[in-house]
Amino acid sequence: MLRQLPDFVIEPVVRAALVEDLGRAGDVTTDSLISPDAVARVQLVSREDGVIAGLRCAELAWRLVDPRIQVEVHLPDGSRVAPGSVIATASGPARGLLTGERVALNFLGQLSGVATATARIADAIAHTRAMVADTRKTVPGLRALQKYAVRCGGGANHRFGLDDAALIKDNHIAVAGGVRAAVEAARANCGHLVKIEVEVDNLDQLRELLELRVDAVLLDNMGPELLREAVALVDGRMITEASGRITVETAVPLAEAGVDLISSGALTHSARVLDVGLDYLSA
Numbered sequence: 001m002l003r004q005l006p007d008f009v010i011e012p013v014v015r016a017a018l019v020e021d022l023g024r025a026g027d028v029t030t031d032s033l034i035s036p037d038a039v040a041r042v043q044l045v046s047r048e049d050g051v052i053a054g055l056r057c058a059e060l061a062w063r064l065v066d067p068r069i070q071v072e073v074h075l076p077d078g079s080r081v082a083p084g085s086v087i088a089t090a091s092g093p094a095r096g097l098l099t100g101e102r103v104a105l106n107f108l109g110q111l112s113g114v115a116t117a118t119a120r121i122a123d124a125i126a127h128t129r130a131m132v133a134d135t136r137k138t139v140p141g142l143r144a145l146q147k148y149a150v151r152c153g154g155g156a157n158h159r160f161g162l163d164d165a166a167l168i169k170d171n172h173i174a175v176a177g178g179v180r181a182a183v184e185a186a187r188a189n190c191g192h193l194v195k196i197e198v199e200v201d202n203l204d205q206l207r208e209l210l211e212l213r214v215d216a217v218l219l220d221n222m223g224p225e226l227l228r229e230a231v232a233l234v235d236g237r238m239i240t241e242a243s244g245r246i247t248v249e250t251a252v253p254l255a256e257a258g259v260d261l262i263s264s265g266a267l268t269h270s271a272r273v274l275d276v277g278l279d280y281l282s283a
């Protein structure tokens with residue numbers, strides 16, 4: 001079952017987006033044209049194939065503008081949609097529906113785009129043991145929401161922040177004085193529950209790492225054949241993760257090399273917004 005984010009995580013982000021949009025004077029267009037007593041029904045409709053994420057953000061956007069607005073979800077987060085799919089119906093005061101429209105659609109389109117990008121890679125590598133995972137390359141302020149969208153698309157979450165785990169990358173290794181020195185320092189200074197992952201970019205580094213006690217290895221920018229050798233060397237002794245310019249096309253041979261995870265920053269920093277529209281139904 002898809003684990004939803006609690007409202008206290010979502011609400012401040014949505015509220016900030018509304019404050020940004022409404023500015024100092026509110027919605028001058030809607031307030032000038034629409035009677036305070038007018039009511040309306042609208043529906044959220046997908047204009048293309050994709051995977052839905054962010055419906056609670058859309059609902060909160062409307063409810064924060066006017067708590068009388070009611071939203072009926074027809075296709076919940078994680079649903080596959082096609083052009084013309086009716087995702088949800090909203091009804092209530094027309095002013096609130098129109099004022100909250102753009103913020104609702106911004107969240108829904110952006111997060112559904114992340115979920116859709118994730119699903120495309122997850123589908124492409126479904127015949128392998130690998131899972132696609134996100135990174136910390138997220139839009140500032142939207143990390144929890146974007147990582148939730150990755151889960152909606154069938155992906156896995158990597159670290160949520162620097163305090164989740166010790167991920168020793170190439171610059172850490174250079175400053176610390178080598179792979180062994182970096183791992184030994186992490187092991188001495190991190191708590192016993194903190195997992196340690198180390199990035200390597202060649203087999204010599206990997207062989208050195210295998211002599212040490214770590215939980216995972218990040219095999220960075222390795223081609224499929226080199227990756228296959230690396231997985232064979234690890235032989236199940238730690239989690240293997242591949243990374244480096246991951247696309248739907250490049251993910252398949254990397255997954256077929258036998259890694260456990262393929263991490264992609266593009267899921268969150270470059271996902272194209274899913275085209276979702278708002279159609280007026282009736283008063």
